[in-house]
Amino acid sequence: MEPPMTVKELSDYLRLDRMTIYKMLKEGSIPASRIGHQWRFFRDDIDKWIRSKRIGHTTHILVADADSSITRLFESELSSDTYEVTVVSSGDEAQRALTNEAFDIAFMELRRNTLDVFSKMRSADSDALIVIAADTSESRLVEQAIGIGAFTMVKKPTSGDELRNMLSGLPSARSAAIR
Numbered sequence: 001m002e003p004p005m006t007v008k009e010l011s012d013y014l015r016l017d018r019m020t021i022y023k024m025l026k027e028g029s030i031p032a033s034r035i036g037h038q039w040r041f042f043r044d045d046i047d048k049w050i051r052s053k054r055i056g057h058t059t060h061i062l063v064a065d066a067d068s069s070i071t072r073l074f075e076s077e078l079s080s081d082t083y084e085v086t087v088v089s090s091g092d093e094a095q096r097a098l099t100n101e102a103f104d105i106a107f108m109e110l111r112r113n114t115l116d117v118f119s120k121m122r123s124a125d126s127d128a129l130i131v132i133a134a135d136t137s138e139s140r141l142v143e144q145a146i147g148i149g150a151f152t153m154v155k156k157p158t159s160g161d162e163l164r165n166m167l168s169g170l171p172s173a174r175s176a177a178i179r
Contacts, residue, residue: 002042002043002044004033004035004040004041004042005040005041005042005043005046006038006039006040006041007021007022007038007039007041009041010041010046013043013046013171014046025039030046030049031045031046031048031049047168047171050171058082058083058084059082059083059084059104059105060083060084060086060101060102060103060104060105061074061078061083061084061085061086061103061104061105061106061107062086062088062094062097062098062101062103062105062106062107062108063085063086063087063088063107063108064088064089064090064091064093064094064106064107064108064109064114064117065087065089065107065108065109065133065156066089066090066109066111067109067156068089070109070133070156070157071087071089073157073158073159073160073163074087074107074163075087076160077160077163077164078163078164078167086101086103090113090114091111091113091114091115091116091117092113094106094108094114094117095117095120098117098121104129105129105130105131105167105170106118106121106129106130106131107131107133108130108131108132108133109132109133109156110132110133110134110141110142110145110153111141112141115141115144115145115148118130118132118145118148118150119148122148122149129151129170129171130150130151131151131152131153131154131166131170132145132150132151132152132153132154133153133154133155133156134153134154134155134156152170154166
């Protein structure tokens with residue numbers, strides 16, 4: 001279990017002014033615990049609270065992966081009322097998709113051609129929520145992704161449960177979609 005966040009840490013996590021958080025505390029509209037004379041926030045509670053605020057919002061996911069079993073997993077396991085999945089099999093296709101549509105999350109296989117797209121996405125949107133799937137032992141590619149500023153790197157999910165767990169661990173709120 002992660003230690004609880006302070007008001008300042010929550011402010012940074014949610015990218016909200018501290019006074020806004022204090023206002024929400026006064027209204028009782030944000031999950032919090034009072035420990036002594038200080039407020040503390042548990043990340044799991046905050047993430048669930050954010051998801052509850054997004055009811056009705058469809059999360060747009062771009063999946064760039066040449067492995068058809070991974071793309072089928074995303075398409076078959078994610079409900080259409082919560083997620084809209086766009087699947088491409090190459091970096092070039094990912095680049096075209098990004099010019100035509102905005103995405104909340106980009107799930108990209110770690111390859112040389114997707115690293116180029118990832119770099120362009122990171123340049124265009126420094127807060128882009130980009131998940132790099134690494135099933136490669138090629139440490140040079142991993143180092144390049146880290147150097148570009150990968151949001152996170154995950155092992156490719158192999159089941160619906162792994163996929164949903166991976167997605168539930170990502171921040172739910174984005175100020176802007178990836179374009």
